Amino acid sequence: MLNFPLWKKLMVGVVLVWSVLAALPNVLTPAQMENMPSFMPSKTINLGLDLQGGAHLVLQVDMETALKQSYEKMEDDVRAALRDRSSGTRINYRGLRSNTETGIHFTVLNPADVPTVKEKLHSALTGVFVLNEGTNIAVAYTPEELTKMRKHALEQTLEILRMRVDEFGVSEPLIQRQGDDRVIIELPGVTDVSRAKDIIGRTAQLTFHLVDESARAGHRLPAGTGVFYELIKDEAGTVLDKVPYFLVKRPALTGENLNNASSAFDQYGNPVVSITFDSRGTRKFGDMTKENVGRRMAIVLDGNVYSAPVLREPILGGKAQISGNFTVTEANDLSTVLRAGALPAPISIIEERTVGPSLGADSIEAGRIAVVYGFIAVLILMAIFYGGFGMAANVALLFNVALILSVMTFLGATLTLPGIAGIVLTIGMAVDANVLIFERIREETQRGLSPMLAIDTGFRSAFLTILDANITTLIAAVVMFGMGSGPIKGFALTLSVGILASMFTAILVTRWQILAWLMRARPKTLKA
The missing domain is CATH 3.30.70 (Alpha-Beta Plaits)
Known part of the structure; x- marks a missing residue:
């Protein structure tokens, strides 16, 4: 047990150097990082919603x-x-x-x-x-098909929401399902929550309908014809009037064959959304416009008419424009949701929480104070109770925290407030292994064993106890990570990484230091 071969020293040394370098960007300011060599790691831990502010939304899919x-x-x-x-x-x-x-x-x-x-x-x-x-005659879906449809609708909603959030440019968002018809979205760092909700919650069902010129207001509508409205808004977005259109209910074309959408400007300098169809959509759009030259075609988005131009000639290039008194931001947002695709069903926001950046900064400061104070208290107590051995444990504890930060940075994990609590808990647990070892060494010394035998017996005898204690805690952390969500996962991840790091530092780093001292000083006795 006292043998510490060269390869093991090299392995521990490489891990410790890597952990310090990888953790360093998390404690340096951006200005300090600019002065660092280019080979230095620059990636930092992602901060969760509760630390940097943002929005937490729970959405329900209208099955x-x-x-x-x-x-x-x-x-x-x-x-x-x-x-x-x-x-x-x-x-x-x-x-x-x-x-x-x-x-x-x-x-x-x-x-x-x-x-x-x-x-x-x-x-x-x-x-x-x-x-x-x-x-x-009655025709209905089988129960198996209904279950399959609901599952598919939720999976498709998740996929489209991810694409929309990616287009929105949010760093490290959380998008996950909850139950059979709900989706949780966390958007760290988002300040314009209302715009985010508009982009995320929009159904974006794009359809093209022919105008039924035979229908008249106040008269019975022909079968298959419905009333749709164009909303006239002012610059503030307030609806001033609604213009009715009588449209054929069955769309002549849908947005499912949309290939791209982008914001642009028309010949008068007004923001519009340019859309391009794929090959199949281009063919269908061309056939539809060819067969209905002279008729009006309405462009409908989420049940509202945006324009209803007259088809002067066939449109064979697969391109069209959506105009509707947009602002530049509205045109950009509309093109974003159209590129991501239409949701299979409307969604509604049933829960919303917004964390301001100032509250997140307060949480970071409170967490930093908790970690620092807890760390200092542990360092002092270990030095008082165990002297030189305690100082060796303190050095290992420093590397333990660096190892936790570096692993979480490497994994791209998100640090939350419960995650900080996990780090504080890990600091206490990290020295627990050393306490077991040192107490066992003290017992062996009191029994009259030589320093070398006492240290060897202490490390060997405490190893299985340390392993059992950490494995049971690790199992609990893995269960929490697998079954929990949000803050629970953050706590479980930090705890899991902390347990593994503490075993590494307590068993290898502390032992290396004590053996180095033992071989150099060769003491005759140990203070019990």
């Missing part, structure tokens, strides 16, 4: 609307299947409607057509069951 949209799309598929005359049979029906609770319902006029209808629907649709009671 009912997602289901409603799926049934509306299924309506079109059902109509297309019933119009299909490949079987040679014309299917006459009436009263086709849908709702999210019971699915799609309609009545077949000829009872003899019921088996054919069921066969057509089974071949055209997947993940549904088709039931009939006489000539009344």
Whole structure:
């Protein structure tokens, strides 16, 4: 146990030098870092929401609307299947409607057509069951398909929100699911929370609808036609008026084939959003405009009309512009959400917490004071109770803190206020191993063993106890990290790194120092 080979000394030395260099940027000011050599690490620990300020949002995905949209799309598929005359049979029906609770319902006029209808629907649709009671037909998703759809909607929402947050330029955001229909988002360092909420929470459903010129206000609307509005706003964003448009409900084209969106300026210098379709979207857009030259086409975003120009000629290049009295910031934000894609369902903010930068600075200062005071108290007590051995433990403790900071910096971990508490706890736990070793050395010395045998026995006998104690704590920390979220994860990560670092410094660094002193001084006795 007293043998400390050269390779082990080199390994410990390399780790300690690396830990000091990697931890150094976290305690130096930016001006001091500029004067450091270029080979020096410059990466620092990311600060969490509670330390640098920002926004904490809990979003809820409207699964009912997602289901409603799926049934509306299924309506079109059902109509297309019933119009299909490949079987040679014309299917006459009436009263086709849908709702999210019971699915799609309609009545077949000829009872003899019921088996054919069921066969057509089974071949055209997947993940549904088709039931009939006489000539009344019901089509609904199976429970397995509903579960799959909800899971897919949440996963797609997470992916799109990540892209939107990345476009927004937030450093080290937290985006994670909570339960079956909620998403937690933390945006450290964000100051304009209202703009962030607008970008994150926008559904961004882009659709193109033909204007129904036959519809008139005050008259019954033709089947398949609905009323949409263009919102007239002032410079402050206040809605001054609503202009109605009668549009064909079924969109002629959607934004799912959008390839890019960017802010630009029109010929009059007004901000607009330029959109470009992919190859499939370009073809569909060209066909749609070619077939409807002379008609008006409305550009609709999230249910609101932005413009409704007349199609003077076919648009074959796959490009279009969205205008709508935008500011430059609004045009940039709209292009951001369009590039990220539309959410599969609307989301609502059900919880919001904002931490100001000043409060974060206060938290950092309070955490720094706690770490420093706790550190100094431990250093003093170890020196008083264990003398020279205590000073060796104090040196190991310094390296322990440097090792924690360097590993967390290397991993790109986020330091939170509970994480600082984990560091303070680790400082106390780090010397606990040394206390066990030193007390065992003291016992062996009182039994009359020589200094070399007492130190050897102390390290060997305490090793298993230290290992058991740290493994049990590490297991608890891993469970907290796996099952917890947010602050719990921060505490668990810091605690886990601290436990591993304390075992390294207590067993190797302290032992190296004591053995070096023992070989150099060769004392006859140890003070018990």
